[in-house]
Amino acid sequence: MLSAPMQQQVNIGLIGGGTVGGGVYKALQANGALMASRLGIKISVTKVVVREIKKSRPVHIPAALLTTDFHALIHDPEIHIIVELIGGTTTARSVVEAALKAGKPVVTANKALISKHGETLFALAKANKTNLYYEASVAGGIPIIKVLRESLIGNRVVRLYGIVNGTCNYILTRMKAEGAEFMDVLADAQRLGYAEAEPSLDVDGHDAAHKTGILASLAHGFWINPQDIYVEGIRHIGKLDIQFATQLGYTIKLLGIVKCLPSLKKSKGPRQAIQVSVYPALLPKDHVMANVSGVYNAVLVRGDIVGDTLYYGRGAGQDATASSVLSDLADAALDLKCSSRDRVPAFVDHEKNGKVLSTGELVTRYYLRLGVSDRPGTLASIATILARLNIGISSVIQPEGHEGATVPLILMIHDASNASMQKALKQIEKLPVVKGAPVLIRVEDFE
Amino acid sequence: MLSAPMQQQVNIGLIGGGTVGGGVYKALQANGALMASRLGIKISVTKVVVREIKKSRPVHIPAALLTTDFHALIHDPEIHIIVELIGGTTTARSVVEAALKAGKPVVTANKALISKHGETLFALAKANKTNLYYEASVAGGIPIIKVLRESLIGNRVVRLYGIVNGTCNYILTRMKAEGAEFMDVLADAQRLGYAEAEPSLDVDGHDAAHKTGILASLAHGFWINPQDIYVEGIRHIGKLDIQFATQLGYTIKLLGIVKCLPSLKKSKGPRQAIQVSVYPALLPKDHVMANVSGVYNAVLVRGDIVGDTLYYGRGAGQDATASSVLSDLADAALDLKCSSRDRVPAFVDHEKNGKVLSTGELVTRYYLRLGVSDRPGTLASIATILARLNIGISSVIQPEGHEGATVPLILMIHDASNASMQKALKQIEKLPVVKGAPVLIRVEDFE
Structure with missing residues (x-):
């Protein structure tokens, strides 16, 4: 010493x-x-x-x-x-x-x-x-730890959105640029050294969850265990989804998301609930986060005083x-x-009442892609299920140019809890007019 | 104490x-x-x-x-x-x-x-x-001082580009969105409180020069006086320039620019020369800096180790x-x-041989807009002047739809020193076919 x-x-x-x-x-x-x-x-x-x-x-x-x-x-x-x-x-x-x-x-x-x-x-x-x-x-290379702990020390972190896995961002960027399927881009990324031979740590979202958990812990002052984080990867994203998202004015990115929810923030209850999750989401295509491409990472931090700030750079290498x-x-x-080893401690556990929002309580908008039989009554049967669960549809798109027994049907869905949405999906999947597995992707408006 | x-x-x-x-x-x-x-x-x-x-x-x-x-x-x-x-x-x-x-x-x-x-x-x-x-x-609100001094301490700063004046960025963003002239947007910005009644500190680039000088000094370890900084404001930018820039695939932003020039960096000479300047520039429209809009600020720092990093947020308020x-x-x-007041001193003067590049040595690409008489030989006379000064033209655009005695002529010009370019401008201005003052705007490719 x-x-x-x-x-x-x-x-x-x-x-x-x-x-x-x-x-x-x-x-x-x-x-x-x-x-x-x-x-x-x-x-x-x-x-x-x-x-x-x-x-x-x-x-x-x-x-x-x-x-x-x-x-x-x-x-x-x-x-x-x-x-x-x-x-x-x-x-x-x-x-x-x-x-x-x-x-x-x-x-x-x-x-x-x-x-x-x-x-x-x-x-x-x-x-x-x-x-x-x-x-x-x-x-x-992004100095996000120092920024969160020192530069934003005077701020409550209201929102944090991170593109923190370069492999996923590389794959999604190429899928969009080339109109390619996930498996084909993954294979090529593995060949080029942008993805591991065993890619699940990256493409199933676990690596992003590690990082998001660390950032959420620092931002909110209580330690968040990886097993409490809701995690989805990007394997289920198809080239069709990227294509429809683009038509709708969105770009799909894998996001680490930390939200201090307004309703819970204001409540006088004993525990402050924080959403900590990793999932692919449709982002408005002109948003600065939608334009973070390739292996680059970016973290957007919204402080209650500073407003939106963003930090961008190479996330690995x-x-x-x-x-x-x-x-x-x-x-x-x-x-x-300076003999000041505890000047900024590794972690300050200052929020004794923090808790992570349970998966079921997670509320977002959704993009839902179904393969359906192209016949009358199809939409009615789906809409009925959603209505019964009090889930609102904001728009329905049946894209042209798809022929055959099964055609795609896209529903954009208003804010709904994960619990309700999963219930709806189970019922929708059982409908005889619905063919194959539905693809559900969340929509993130940065609000 | x-x-x-x-x-x-x-x-x-x-x-x-x-x-x-x-x-x-x-x-x-x-x-x-x-x-x-x-x-x-x-x-x-x-x-x-x-x-x-x-x-x-x-x-x-x-x-x-x-x-x-x-x-x-x-x-x-x-x-x-x-x-x-x-x-x-x-x-x-x-x-x-x-x-x-x-x-x-x-x-x-x-x-x-x-x-x-x-x-x-x-x-x-x-x-x-x-x-x-x-x-x-x-x-x-952007923590750029801490980032430069602490987070990037292991890097030589090869490039630094800053959108650091919110008033100018607001005006340029609105000029582009509305197809409006500088004076009209300025008047409205003053009415709305986004520009001062006496706007010259902002729109003539002096405020950006203050900030750019501070960042350049920190990055390069010798104190840079504001009077050594080459400064241009945005008053000469017309709606025509914004329109032509857009057609050519560019967006115009006021940039603070700090470059450690490769030729000089590698030289064994006694003094390291740094370009420190503030000027409006045409940026490739898909570059992340081109998409920093309104009153937001952003600073792009390219370190020799970390590569490109970017910091974005509200620049004032x-x-x-x-x-x-x-x-x-x-x-x-x-x-x-911690009794560690000198832990990170306010400024470390570590580069004894630093010097700021003189204005004449400044080399960039250019966009040049001239008002000319629409008759044969016009381009030849201009091109001859440039050729004699060894200045290369990369493209010439005579936009359609402009009628009358005087029409716009746009020249995109290869890398040339400020000294040569000013010499050329003086000669071009004297040509009888050239009407009114030429508009010269630099082009920045982030290379």
């Missing part, structure tokens, strides 16, 4: 020499001197822990820095900050816990770790009078992630220099 | 009870308790200095808090932070200097003051072992500005609590 408060060099140990670890090493090689001149502190990479010393790496790291022993590194008194960049939640968790227990500040880019074990790790940091920095865990790790390293180094 | 390092309340004195001062007071009334729970420190408004106690104010402030004596407030040992919100550069300067000399941290929203006297004030803060916080001085002041207050309070 750093003893002299005005020491002008901090030594860091990187755990992980792969894509992100290599990126951080490379970035410090390139801009370390510039950072030192801005910061007044030189950040020096003393050791890099890797699984195999001899393996070839995306970025060359001198052999003299490499070691396989993370324990020795954590307990080395000459190493002041531990940087965990191996990913996963097993070894990474052991590393972070051991470092915090040793009283060392830890910087991590590990969203799964923070999402699953954040609450425990933050408590451990506090108990050991040190800190945990995790800017790189959400939205790559070696360099964007390294930029955020460097920002955390600067903070950790300054906090060591 | 604060003596106990763990004190849980800081008292602030507001200088100014007008629009911004009232906004800060109101925001603290609304969200002070929330901030305290996040921050662990209660921020209490102890005194508000106003010119006249009895005047009616946009936000009610209890009479017991009001005073006209800023000196007494600055020297009151019970007041820990001074917040300057009166604007202007005379009294505001005296207030800030006196407070810094008294060793008190100062928060200001005053861009003109920082732009003109920043260097002196930052030195004064340092000499008195205190700090000056100025997030609210640039781009209202009581509430957006208050949000940034609150963020600074939180930092100032934490720095008092």
